[in-house]
């Protein structure tokens with residue numbers, strides 16, 4: 188694995204955009220072949236992707252059509268789909284069968300946050316991972332993580348057996364107080380864990396930046412695509428071994444593989460341009476909260492006001508309407524804090540806010556966005 192760019196299999200080409208299981212197999216086959224021909228080897232799927240069918244699609248287009256030693260395959264244990272140790276064993280065996288392999292190169296506990304971590308402890312999911320590794324059915328054991336740096340630090344301290352972590356890293360979430368990419372990255376580095384990056388383009392949103400930002404990028408390098416800036420930003424961070432991108436067209440694949448074939452980290456000048464792009468994106472921000480956190484102290488409902496506002500801003504910028512990543516962070520945060528909808532309008536926070544934000548009204552908008560959104564499609 189000498190190229191740090193992986194094929195994310197959560198947004199595969201479809202024949203019918205309204206049917207997540209209507210794979211365009213012909214296109215996917217061609218994309219898989221081209222990806223391998225260009226020297227890339229890493230494929231990332233999960234039990235739950237594409238209405239629980241992504242693993243089947245990977246078997247048909249990749250595993251059945253190529254030698255096992257030509258590619259590396261990663262998949263994930265769905266933390267919400269098991270209720271016992273036996274369930275985990277059954278799902279793991281089902282995954283081997285669905286993928287048509289007898290081992291996984293990378294196996295992850297999927298979407299670890301405060302609640303799923305408790306569940307992983309209750310059912311010893313970490314022990315299952317270790318056992319499967321000893322049995323030779325997993326080469327590398329890790330987790331994908333969507334919560335605070337403090338929890339990440341705790342988990343990596345208690346579970347040094349994890350070989351790697353998968354984190355959401357992109358230039359717009361790097362300093363986002365709701366997601367804290369930079370601090371999570373620092374924690375993973377402190378523990379010496381290799382990092383796999385998910386959502387480098389934030390669900391496609393960083394492929395569609397405001398015109399003013401696009402102009403800056405194009406002026407500096409007319410041939411570099413807008414997404415290339417986001418993927419190279421993620422790949423440029425220390426300790427990053429792999430950047431995943433969900434691709435559904437050959438055009439995207441050809442673009443991504445062109446600059447990741449011989450990856451060059453961002454230069455100082457390019458980082459500066461990204462800083463300007465972040466400012467332009469943030470200018471179009473729904474709630475001008477500065478994250479000073481003066482409002483939080485004393486909230487009788489323990490509502491994570493600035494973090495919710497940051498996630499809401501991310502959701503409002505989501506030009507592709509893909510707000511699932513913000514929603515996952517909201518779910519994890521609201522497991523420890525009051526939900527936006529729990530606000531009792533005491534207005535204690537408003538008197539503390541130097542930006543004079545109408546926090547109680549804004550929380551109603553946050554609640555309308557996040558307290559009602561379903562997280563994932565359920566298994567049919």
Ligand code: SF4
Nearest residue numbers: 486530531533534536
């Ligand atoms: S108005 Fe709502 S958010 Fe503000 S302090 Fe009271 S309960 Fe908390």
Ligand code: SF4
Nearest residue numbers: 476477479480482540
């Ligand atoms: S006091 Fe106002 S600006 Fe500061 S974090 Fe709270 S809502 Fe944001």
